[in-house]
Amino acid sequence: xxxxxxxxxxxxEIQNKYVLFVENLKISFKDKNVLNGITMGLxxxxxxxxxxxxxxxKTVLMETILxxxxxxxxxxxxxxxNKTFEExxxxxxxxxxxxxxxxxxxxxHIFKEHLFLYKEKTxxxxxxxxxxxxxxxxxxxxxxxxxxxxxxxxxxxxLAIMHNPRIMxxxxxITGLDVKSVRKIITYVNNLKLKNNxxxxxxxxxxxxxxxxxxxxxxxxxxxxxxxLTPEEIMQKYGNMALFIEENI
Numbered sequence: 001x002x003x004x005x006x007x008x009x010x011x012x013e014i015q016n017k018y019v020l021f022v023e024n025l026k027i028s029f030k031d032k033n034v035l036n037g038i039t040m041g042l043x044x045x046x047x048x049x050x051x052x053x054x055x056x057x058k059t060v061l062m063e064t065i066l067x068x069x070x071x072x073x074x075x076x077x078x079x080x081x082n083k084t085f086e087e088x089x090x091x092x093x094x095x096x097x098x099x100x101x102x103x104x105x106x107x108x109h110i111f112k113e114h115l116f117l118y119k120e121k122t123x124x125x126x127x128x129x130x131x132x133x134x135x136x137x138x139x140x141x142x143x144x145x146x147x148x149x150x151x152x153x154x155x156x157x158x159l160a161i162m163h164n165p166r167i168m169x170x171x172x173x174i175t176g177l178d179v180k181s182v183r184k185i186i187t188y189v190n191n192l193k194l195k196n197n198x199x200x201x202x203x204x205x206x207x208x209x210x211x212x213x214x215x216x217x218x219x220x221x222x223x224x225x226x227x228x229l230t231p232e233e234i235m236q237k238y239g240n241m242a243l244f245i246e247e248n249i
Contacts, residue, residue, distance in 0.1 A: 025074035036223040047200040049210045052220035053249045058203045093165030095157045108140040118163035130158045150176040168200040207241040219248045
């Protein structure tokens, strides 16, 4: 899967600036260009927001970085101190919108399995804290197929960050959450990033999420990056984040 991927340490110019770098990435499905020459980088400690309409290529970009979708053209580099791309990939946490576990599995068993899997990167106390802050305690004994969409979303996010990843990739992570949960979870995720000096990519349509977290925002349209702005530049050009997102999705 990772045959043509390289450790960033072989590329000094990129190594000195980025923890993740994507260079001229191209993906096509049935003769349709989904990603058309994407080049972008993620800096240490930075939060990068990616916005764009449905079908713009946002999720395909993230899944290609993770190796879920095979890379066709271009290169992907990770700079997280390990020797191989596969080892570096273990330092990345990804939150999907769709659950990847058995529908009849109990929530508490999912967390028990993940705690065992990541026992060298987290503690039971840290996991218990996430469960409490994300209000997962109330349905720990329930099966996944009995949960609401918002409850499953909280589980997906918790599992993505519970091992203290050095890069977090979060796809519409506050969608379906109530206002109270949104504030708590955004604050927790941001504090975790600061605590670990981690980097983060968020895919979002939510103005409050982008405004609260992003250091830099890129717009993806038809598989091409059309804009790259800081939140300050967005405010100067558009007046508010909501208008900027509305005009670019």
